[in-house]
Amino acid sequence: RRTNTPIGRDGKLAKPRQLHNTHWGLVCPAETPEGQACGLVKNLSLMCYVSVGTPGEPIIDFMISRGMEVLEEYEQLQSPQATKIFVNGVWVGVHNDPTELVRDVRQTRRNNIISSEVSLIRDIRDREFKIFSDAGRVMRPLFVVEPGDTPSTAHQKGDLYLTxxxxxxxxxxxxxxxxxxxxxxxxxxxxxxLQKEGVVELLDAEEEETAMICMTPEDLEIYKLKKAGYDVPEDNGDDMNKRLKTKMNPGTHTYTHCEIHPSMILGICASIIPFPDHNQVS
Incomplete structure (x- = not known):
């Protein structure tokens, strides 16, 4: 589970060696060699999964049955606001109601009709809907949270699918x-x-950009209480070992996923260190 960046070891460039935001949960932040290969040789995190690839044609056929206009029949003057749809980097068609299409495709993935390793990325600003089903994408599992727009579901907005x-x-x-x-x-x-029932979902780095992920189920409960209008007091206890919590952003509209556990950012070697989130004894 080791990755190698093909850059000359003798180069003095710092940027390719530094930890990037998109590495969260996919690459271990601690396990890398010292010396010339530092930051260029990386190790995958504990729950990482590398996609093996599935054909994109069934997804295209499904979207055509859901009202996608294929590229050969598209006239830009008739629908200039239509959203472009890409499958594995190829522009295949357009759709005039992308919100409904994205919801339908996501539900088919959660219902195991299309493969769970298919990534769905909707870019609202650029009016694009990108689907990736190719091999070699690093993905990680997350708990699914009900965003509040799923039709015919028993879950309330902000509920974990896990029971x-x-x-x-x-x-x-x-x-x-x-x-x-x-x-x-x-x-x-x-x-x-859990994957078959749509309780756990695999996300790659690009789909994670469009997801809103909370750190723990406890944070999700506090968010729901605050959204309902309750005043939740800050816990300023004397426990020196308590987890540092980020301040909740009042502009957060909804959560879509929840972390399985914060320690899942670590790789195999880093995860066997006792108390890795504490200072070393000097």
């Missing part, structure tokens, strides 16, 4: 595996089931 019942079933399967007990196949509940 306590799902966590209990995961725990029971894990404990049975540890004890060597037999569980029938239909009663087993694993990570792949």
């Amino acid at each position: 306590k019942n799902m966590v209990q079933k995961l725990r029971e399967t894990h404990l049975a595996d540890q004890e060597g007990a037999f569980i029938p196949e239909e009663q087993r509940y694993e990570w792949s089931d």
